[in-house]
Amino acid sequence: MKPPQSARGTVAASAAWELLLPAAAAPARTRGRSLQAALREAVRSGRLAPGTRLPSSRDLAADLGVSRGLVTEAYEQLTAEGYLRSGRGAGTWVGAAARAAARPRAHDLAPRSPGARADFVPGTPDLSLFPRSAWAAAQRDVLAELPHQDLGYPDPRGLPRLRTALAALLARRRGVVADPERIVVVSGVAQATTLLGFALHARGVRTVGVEDPGSPQHDALYTSAGVTAVPLPVDGEGIALEPLRASGVRAVVTTPAHQFPTGIAYSADRRAALLDWAREVDGIVLEDDYDGDFRYDRAPVGALQGLDPDHVAYTGSVSKSLAPGLRLGWLLVPESWAEEIVERKRTMDLGHPALDQALFARFLERGDYDRQLRHCQRAYRERRDALVAALDEHFPGSEVSGIAAGLHVIATLPERYGPEERFLARVAEAGVAVRPLSSCTHPRTESAETKQVRLVLGYAHVPPARIAEGVRLMAQAATG
Template structure:
């Protein structure tokens, strides 16, 4: 039977012919294909169009293309099969080898933070939602929509956040984004465009989203010290910031929970200043030893932008996030979203909406909480038994905890010594802006096996014993 792949797999081949040039047409075709192979644009095994089809595309006789193909076959660039099937026979020319870099050995055990256990992603339930959406979604849902996002998802999120997070969400105030990073970038851009000049952030706090975006937008960044129970309101009162990024339900990284009195004080500050509070509710669904704590947005929906995402609850690769924006800002944020990327993928939004409304999201969270709690409990036991010099904090919720070091141990020295043992763990100090504070280690536990947790803590315990031998 003749090989039919040349008809079923090939795509168009870009060749620019200069008909008024000096080179013959077949040589131009040869040169174009030869350069595409050398540069790697045509990879080994790529089927080329049949000579008749390429000749029709280029407006030349078939004999011109045949002559070009035959020359490239003779040179070894192409190979021809029975039935006229022609494919690329060699790879691109290797680059000049650079000086070999020292191999980077991945850590044996990585206590990295901010991860969900994607091995437990609810694939079957997600697939059912995909099938329902593909079967039932109206055709117009796959056209361009407003910058706010799919109405089905905005309604589903409003229902969920009002029910579970104690929020006060109008679906028309929801903007769907591609995760928290895009959401904070849109908000900061809109605030900068409306005259904001200074952004306050918790100190310590994550530095890879809000801070660089604020700097790029021309905003100065002010750190507000964090105490045991979250941001210090007395220090906030002394700032003249136009916006504040806050993690009130589970401060990152210390794990502090902002008290009701402090929440009210933050909102009074925002009202007095005309400032906006950006609430990052990054892992509030995972709580173990405390009663649920509602979102601060529910107390002042006209002053608070609520930011959430599916990164910690489902998987960061979904790139699904949401903002609940005060009425005075929502049009500008939606317009900024359209400018950024014309809107998030329609299918993903509709699938998540179905997943939410059918209770699959709630079921997934109920299944994951005891898994993460077991890992947290195991980590606490290991720290108590194998690294008693460390003092854990922020353990009641989330996917990580902080373990404070004794004052006579240097944080950077401990982190480096652990790395030499094959254990990756982050220190707290790199996330401080200006305020001094104790050294500490951030232990993410959500994506580690139980044996890795125990072994990793044991190795860190050995490091601590070596650095601080018994007197």
């Protein structure tokens, strides 16, 4: 297909044309929405940079072969949402604040503030707690024992020995209905999400609900599988049911044991209602149990999957319990999805590395994994307490929530520390790395002026003494 006449000569026009072409080919019924979603994503991902001038609605409509009304509507909607701005009769641009307001991409989630004096960016456990000697011992044993044939292409579901050990672990610790035959060993929650995204796409599903606030990773992964993420508000009990029903989606991704980032555990009522919804629409819930192993002063919240394995796909990984660099996780899907998911895993990478699997199986069988969880649990509880105490001391009047589990808390600071933009600038200047809650909020639902500062503070990777010092530094900078 050659570029349209009117697009030649202007980078912005040709870029817009290319990015929007697939959406313009969507069925008439959904074309308007697809067009808006594609334009939104192009701005959010930075492919259409702030300040880029968009073609006139007449030109773009002609280039895309859609009605001008659809383009006008898309421009108006995105202008209302703050992605675009327009001057009377003077054209339409990508808004200057659009990129800043966008959620960070998945890779931005990793703490990577090597020069920071204090780093509270959530997402990583304490990598110095990695059990090197137990891992080395398991590796030695595995290399000595592993039959030659186990070094061939593995079953795409994973080594039977590992699936058996995982099934026992997940049933015991998380209440998962775990048949070893149905477990798929994957390279993490990210791969599990992508596999499901591709399978949904193949079934003609083009939208999936995601929590708002939620993990930017979910958005990014589904988008890469060609499925549009629809943000659905989270209230004090979990994902809100009314918007979920109204959205028309039939697949939704959730973090019910410890919602990311708010830290709430879904209430029993909401869990039941979510499953009722899934049964009514014959839909599927992806349960991301990313840090379900860590809880401090509340009873364990069993996996949602245990209540309805026919409507819940369950995924987790060792990214919080051992190290994200191992790239090792698991996925259990309802029976009706199993064959398709295993086939996709096969075509994606011909199965997970066999030695890593055998090693982890050995680590599980010897009780080393349980020991590691207990050890981390003690360390992280101490750090959580240190953070809560330091916030209390240096930011009096703050509300700290989501503290009963996981590896991060939400701190809502008193209004005098706001607005958010000023706070973040001052704190960054002082060398303290933090992540605002607004970075996990879909731009459409973000309030224009974030007067009150809300932070997602990760503590697991910071030793207690550094936590106290970091919060002190942050307070000094904020009031400086």
